[in-house]
């Protein structure tokens with residue numbers, strides 16, 4: 882099993898690199914992805930995912946906050 886990495890971007894989301902399952906507050910699975918960005922600013926219309934980082938493999942420079 883490869884290591885999953887969580888990067889905390891200054892003025893940006895938590896960027897998760899690697900296989901991840903995101904579980905909502907109600908305990909239901911929201912998505913299983915190979916990498917994603919979790920919103921920290923509280924303004925995403927696609928919460929809990931960051932709506933600014935669309936492709937984390939190409940663009941890690943985000944300033945959502």
Ligand code: FES
Nearest residue numbers: 920921922931945
């Ligand atoms: S951190 Fe909230 S939209 Fe990106």
